[in-house]
Amino acid sequence: MILIISCSHHPDSRSRVLAHAAKEALLAAGEKVDFFDLREVDLPLCDGHSTYEHPSVIEAQERVKKAKGILLAVPIYNYAVNAVTKNFIEHSGKSFQGKPVGLLAAAGGKGSYMALLPFAGSLMIDFHCYVLPQFVYATSDQMNETAVTDAELQERIDKLAADISWLAEAVERK
Numbered sequence: 001m002i003l004i005i006s007c008s009h010h011p012d013s014r015s016r017v018l019a020h021a022a023k024e025a026l027l028a029a030g031e032k033v034d035f036f037d038l039r040e041v042d043l044p045l046c047d048g049h050s051t052y053e054h055p056s057v058i059e060a061q062e063r064v065k066k067a068k069g070i071l072l073a074v075p076i077y078n079y080a081v082n083a084v085t086k087n088f089i090e091h092s093g094k095s096f097q098g099k100p101v102g103l104l105a106a107a108g109g110k111g112s113y114m115a116l117l118p119f120a121g122s123l124m125i126d127f128h129c130y131v132l133p134q135f136v137y138a139t140s141d142q143m144n145e146t147a148v149t150d151a152e153l154q155e156r157i158d159k160l161a162a163d164i165s166w167l168a169e170a171v172e173r174k
Protein backbone atom coordinates (compact mmCIF):
# COMPACT_ATOMS: atom_id res chain seq x y z
CA MET A 1 0.00 0.00 0.00
CA ILE A 2 1.27 3.43 -0.99
CA LEU A 3 0.33 6.37 1.25
CA ILE A 4 -0.24 9.68 -0.52
CA ILE A 5 -0.10 12.70 1.78
CA SER A 6 -1.62 15.91 0.47
CA CYS A 7 0.07 18.67 2.48
CA SER A 8 -1.83 21.84 1.54
CA HIS A 9 -4.56 23.55 3.54
CA HIS A 10 -5.61 25.64 0.51
CA PRO A 11 -9.23 24.87 -0.52
CA ASP A 12 -8.26 24.83 -4.24
CA SER A 13 -4.81 23.39 -3.74
CA ARG A 14 -2.71 22.59 -6.82
CA SER A 15 -0.54 20.07 -4.97
CA ARG A 16 -3.78 18.24 -4.09
CA VAL A 17 -4.47 18.00 -7.85
CA LEU A 18 -1.02 16.42 -8.23
CA ALA A 19 -1.76 14.05 -5.35
CA HIS A 20 -5.02 12.93 -6.97
CA ALA A 21 -3.31 12.43 -10.32
CA ALA A 22 -0.71 10.23 -8.61
CA LYS A 23 -3.49 8.30 -6.87
CA GLU A 24 -5.20 7.60 -10.22
CA ALA A 25 -1.91 6.45 -11.74
CA LEU A 26 -1.25 4.08 -8.83
CA LEU A 27 -4.77 2.66 -8.85
CA ALA A 28 -4.61 2.15 -12.63
CA ALA A 29 -1.45 0.09 -12.08
CA GLY A 30 -3.25 -2.09 -9.52
CA GLU A 31 -1.58 -0.57 -6.45
CA LYS A 32 -3.43 -0.12 -3.15
CA VAL A 33 -3.57 3.52 -2.01
CA ASP A 34 -4.26 5.33 1.25
CA PHE A 35 -5.00 9.04 0.63
CA PHE A 36 -4.31 11.35 3.57
CA ASP A 37 -5.44 14.97 3.10
CA LEU A 38 -3.92 17.13 5.84
CA ARG A 39 -6.55 19.82 5.23
CA GLU A 40 -9.04 17.41 6.78
CA VAL A 41 -7.00 16.60 9.88
CA ASP A 42 -6.78 18.54 13.10
CA LEU A 43 -3.02 18.23 13.69
CA PRO A 44 -1.64 20.45 16.48
CA LEU A 45 1.58 22.41 15.98
CA CYS A 46 4.47 20.26 17.16
CA ASP A 47 5.81 21.32 20.56
CA GLY A 48 8.36 18.48 20.67
CA HIS A 49 6.71 17.14 23.82
CA SER A 50 3.00 16.67 24.59
CA THR A 51 1.61 16.97 21.03
CA TYR A 52 3.01 13.49 20.25
CA GLU A 53 0.16 12.11 22.35
CA HIS A 54 -2.58 13.89 20.35
CA PRO A 55 -4.96 11.33 18.72
CA SER A 56 -4.51 12.86 15.24
CA VAL A 57 -0.74 12.61 15.60
CA ILE A 58 -0.96 8.96 16.65
CA GLU A 59 -3.24 8.23 13.66
CA ALA A 60 -0.78 9.99 11.33
CA GLN A 61 2.11 7.93 12.69
CA GLU A 62 0.13 4.68 12.27
CA ARG A 63 -0.83 5.47 8.66
CA VAL A 64 2.81 6.19 7.79
CA LYS A 65 3.97 2.99 9.51
CA LYS A 66 1.50 0.85 7.52
CA ALA A 67 2.70 2.18 4.14
CA LYS A 68 5.38 0.40 2.11
CA GLY A 69 6.01 3.65 0.23
CA ILE A 70 4.95 7.29 0.56
CA LEU A 71 4.25 10.12 -1.87
CA LEU A 72 4.24 13.61 -0.39
CA ALA A 73 2.45 16.30 -2.42
CA VAL A 74 3.61 19.64 -1.07
CA PRO A 75 3.18 23.37 -1.71
CA ILE A 76 6.32 25.51 -2.03
CA TYR A 77 6.25 28.47 0.35
CA ASN A 78 9.22 30.80 0.79
CA TYR A 79 11.55 28.57 -1.23
CA ALA A 80 10.82 25.54 0.96
CA VAL A 81 8.06 23.06 1.75
CA ASN A 82 5.19 24.71 3.62
CA ALA A 83 4.85 24.65 7.41
CA VAL A 84 2.06 22.03 7.25
CA THR A 85 4.47 19.54 5.66
CA LYS A 86 7.21 20.36 8.13
CA ASN A 87 4.81 20.00 11.07
CA PHE A 88 3.68 16.61 9.75
CA ILE A 89 7.27 15.36 9.55
CA GLU A 90 8.10 16.76 13.00
CA HIS A 91 5.26 14.63 14.36
CA SER A 92 5.61 11.46 12.30
CA GLY A 93 9.21 11.48 11.03
CA LYS A 94 10.26 8.44 13.05
CA SER A 95 7.53 6.41 11.31
CA PHE A 96 9.23 7.20 7.96
CA GLN A 97 12.31 5.21 9.03
CA GLY A 98 13.80 3.38 6.00
CA LYS A 99 10.77 3.97 3.77
CA PRO A 100 10.77 4.86 0.07
CA VAL A 101 9.48 8.40 -0.54
CA GLY A 102 8.54 10.31 -3.70
CA LEU A 103 7.92 14.05 -3.87
CA LEU A 104 5.49 16.18 -5.86
CA ALA A 105 5.51 19.96 -5.50
CA ALA A 106 3.22 22.77 -6.62
CA ALA A 107 4.87 26.17 -6.98
CA GLY A 108 3.93 29.62 -8.19
CA GLY A 109 6.97 29.97 -10.46
CA LYS A 110 9.72 27.91 -12.06
CA GLY A 111 12.53 29.38 -9.96
CA SER A 112 11.98 27.40 -6.74
CA TYR A 113 12.83 23.98 -8.21
CA MET A 114 15.76 23.53 -5.80
CA ALA A 115 13.42 23.99 -2.82
CA LEU A 116 12.84 20.28 -2.33
CA LEU A 117 16.51 19.39 -1.88
CA PRO A 118 16.94 20.35 1.81
CA PHE A 119 13.68 18.57 2.60
CA ALA A 120 14.75 15.42 0.72
CA GLY A 121 18.10 15.60 2.52
CA SER A 122 16.43 15.77 5.92
CA LEU A 123 14.37 12.66 5.14
CA MET A 124 17.50 10.81 4.05
CA ILE A 125 19.72 11.91 6.92
CA ASP A 126 17.22 11.83 9.79
CA PHE A 127 15.12 8.82 8.81
CA HIS A 128 17.21 6.97 6.19
CA CYS A 129 14.42 7.27 3.63
CA TYR A 130 15.03 6.15 0.05
CA VAL A 131 14.00 9.36 -1.71
CA LEU A 132 13.33 9.02 -5.45
CA PRO A 133 15.78 11.34 -7.24
CA GLN A 134 13.29 12.53 -9.87
CA PHE A 135 10.80 14.94 -8.27
CA VAL A 136 7.58 16.19 -9.86
CA TYR A 137 7.71 20.01 -9.80
CA ALA A 138 4.71 21.79 -11.31
CA THR A 139 3.37 25.31 -11.78
CA SER A 140 -0.27 26.30 -11.88
CA ASP A 141 -0.34 26.80 -15.69
CA GLN A 142 0.08 23.01 -16.04
CA MET A 143 -3.27 22.18 -14.39
CA ASN A 144 -6.67 23.57 -13.54
CA GLU A 145 -8.57 23.35 -10.25
CA THR A 146 -9.40 19.68 -10.70
CA ALA A 147 -7.00 18.07 -13.19
CA VAL A 148 -3.55 18.05 -14.75
CA THR A 149 -3.75 19.58 -18.25
CA ASP A 150 -0.11 19.32 -19.34
CA ALA A 151 0.79 16.03 -21.02
CA GLU A 152 4.43 16.13 -19.98
CA LEU A 153 3.50 16.75 -16.34
CA GLN A 154 1.11 13.79 -16.50
CA GLU A 155 3.94 11.61 -17.84
CA ARG A 156 6.19 12.67 -14.96
CA ILE A 157 3.45 11.84 -12.43
CA ASP A 158 2.90 8.43 -14.05
CA LYS A 159 6.64 7.77 -13.89
CA LEU A 160 6.85 8.81 -10.22
CA ALA A 161 3.90 6.50 -9.43
CA ALA A 162 5.56 3.59 -11.26
CA ASP A 163 8.90 4.31 -9.56
CA ILE A 164 7.50 4.46 -6.01
CA SER A 165 5.73 1.11 -6.58
CA TRP A 166 8.89 -0.45 -7.92
CA LEU A 167 11.09 0.92 -5.11
CA ALA A 168 8.58 -0.03 -2.40
CA GLU A 169 8.57 -3.63 -3.68
CA ALA A 170 12.36 -3.70 -3.84
CA VAL A 171 12.80 -2.32 -0.31
CA GLU A 172 10.17 -4.73 1.06
CA ARG A 173 12.01 -7.71 -0.50
CA LYS A 174 15.41 -6.56 0.80
Ligand SMILES: Cc1cc2nc3c(=O)[nH]c(=O)nc-3n(C[C@H](O)[C@H](O)[C@H](O)COP(=O)(O)O)c2cc1C
Nearest residue numbers: 008010013014015075076077078079107108109112
Ligand atom coordinates in the same frame (compact mmCIF):
# COMPACT_ATOMS: atom_id res chain seq x y z
C1 LIG B 1 3.11 32.22 1.72
C2 LIG B 1 3.40 31.76 0.32
C3 LIG B 1 4.71 31.66 -0.11
C4 LIG B 1 5.00 31.23 -1.40
N1 LIG B 1 6.30 31.10 -1.77
C5 LIG B 1 6.59 30.64 -3.01
C6 LIG B 1 7.95 30.44 -3.41
O1 LIG B 1 8.89 30.67 -2.66
N2 LIG B 1 8.19 29.97 -4.67
C7 LIG B 1 7.17 29.70 -5.55
O2 LIG B 1 7.44 29.27 -6.67
N3 LIG B 1 5.87 29.86 -5.19
C8 LIG B 1 5.56 30.31 -3.96
N4 LIG B 1 4.25 30.46 -3.57
C9 LIG B 1 3.17 30.04 -4.51
C10 LIG B 1 2.70 28.61 -4.16
O3 LIG B 1 3.77 27.70 -4.26
C11 LIG B 1 1.57 28.19 -5.10
O4 LIG B 1 0.44 29.00 -4.80
C12 LIG B 1 1.21 26.72 -4.97
O5 LIG B 1 0.11 26.45 -5.80
C13 LIG B 1 0.90 26.34 -3.52
O6 LIG B 1 0.49 24.98 -3.44
P1 LIG B 1 -1.03 24.60 -3.10
O7 LIG B 1 -1.86 25.20 -4.21
O8 LIG B 1 -1.06 23.11 -3.13
O9 LIG B 1 -1.38 25.16 -1.76
C14 LIG B 1 3.95 30.91 -2.30
C15 LIG B 1 2.61 31.02 -1.86
C16 LIG B 1 2.33 31.46 -0.58
C17 LIG B 1 0.88 31.55 -0.14
